[in-house]
Amino acid sequence: MVTLGHFLLLSGLLMAVGLYGVLTRRNLIAVLMSVEILLNAAALAFASVAAFRDPHLFAGQVFALFVIVVAAAELSIGFAILLNVYRTHGAVTDDAISEMRG
């Protein structure tokens, strides 16, 4: 029997994978991909909670849809910023963007 706990565990694992990616990837585009995994983990959690716990189903599912839309907006801003980083620094790795210190 698959329960809500299984789904939350899965999204928790996805969360861990995403965090691992954010912390270890050197390429900023790979970091953005990891962020996308994080957001999808949260969206999965919302959708599954809605299916198991919410009798009306709407709130969580709508939230998951909103997360997907907002993630798209986030990525478009992210890639615009990375494009600028590439123009000014010539690379999109985290070594390239560690000039400011202190």
Add this chain to the structure above:
Amino acid sequence: MTLAVIVLLAFGGLVLALAAPNFDDRPGALGALSGTVFGAALILGLLAAGEEGVLYGAVQLGPLTALAIVLLSLVGLLVAAGATIRPGGFALGSGEVHALVMWGVLGGVLLVGSAHLLIFYLALELSAYSTYVLVGYDRERRFGTEAAAKYMMLGAVGSALLLFGMALVYAETGSLGYGGIAAGLAYQTSALALGGLALMLVGLGFKLAWVPFHAWAPDAYQGAFPLMAGFLSTAPKTALALGLAVLLVRAFGGAGSVVAGWIGGLALVSVVLGSLWALLQTDLKRLLAYSTIVHMGFLGLALSTASLTGFTAVGYYLVAYIVTSLGLFLVLEALEAGGIASTLEAWKGLGRRHPLVGVLVAVFVLSLAGVPLLAGFLAKFYVFAALAQAGAWAALVVAVVMVVFGYYFYFRILAAVFLDAPGEEAPALDFSPTALSLVILLALAVVALGVWPQPVLDWLHVAVASLF
């Protein structure tokens, strides 16, 4: 009125963004338009205080939302005026700047007014995305793009953690509206709910730059235009502090006191470590970033009392912080526009070469440090009073010690400005008259708030009392 403000800010930003390309040679016209919209929002906010009820189950009407509208519109108004300081406006078009500031303010208003976690999330992201773009606005500046990239990555991680926390709270309570969550958490809190609340707090900690989630802040401030750093240090923080107060009282129910305890811990760490790191800085914007972290710590201490006195102290702290911090960042903006970099080195002898600017800097810096007769002193005093009332003696002692410690790193700025001799080939000081009048107004406000706080306090008290 609240609805009118939301519509006004949303469409105002849209009009500014769409009209922007036609006004590239007349940035002043867009600044005037933006200022008018913020002025109208401010007046509507003052009128909105008497409203009651909930809009579409999503936005709470009332004195606190009105308070947020007034404070954030004030920030917007000052930033709109400040954006005209740079000769010729911003290099890549100034209309979009005004539009993004307006949407940032709109996000902040909705954040405080939200009565549903979905609105809270969307408002948070609206205000965050605006600031990501504003930090990296000049795409030719190496530090600007670098800062925006770091800020955006960490901000995105923060919002993902916040979202996952919300999902866990939703799993526990089966509701996303504040009322339903409070009902679900009223009697007992499971480990699931506590984990969710902790993750939500971590996510919000990233946005408020509490230690240890502050790593982006110094870079973002250093890379941004000073004006945008000023916006970043006031508008989102104001919205988040008030929004967190609303969450604590209206949504977290029985778990509110637990979360308040966590906030107190994070805040105390921020006050202590932020002050220590601030000592090491030579770049003024980085120094002010750590100063912001310390101030967010004091705010967090007031929030953690979760009492009427504490939240009134939060309100006063925010008012004092807005006029002080924006004032100082406007000085930085005017000086950078005139070719004087924001470093302690470049500021040497500033007070000797231009005594008026020196005195204005002194007013703001002393207010940030918390010297009597200025707004910053009373702000900290009310925080301490709230802590004493709550019986948090350990936190109170540490906070008082750190205020005294803070005098030291603020004094370094004043020492550079007044005591050091100017460098050999210091450029002539060209301080824009717009900036000078704005900054003088803000300095007067700092003094006025410091010696005659009662009207503002009464107004804040009424707004905050509506929470309980």
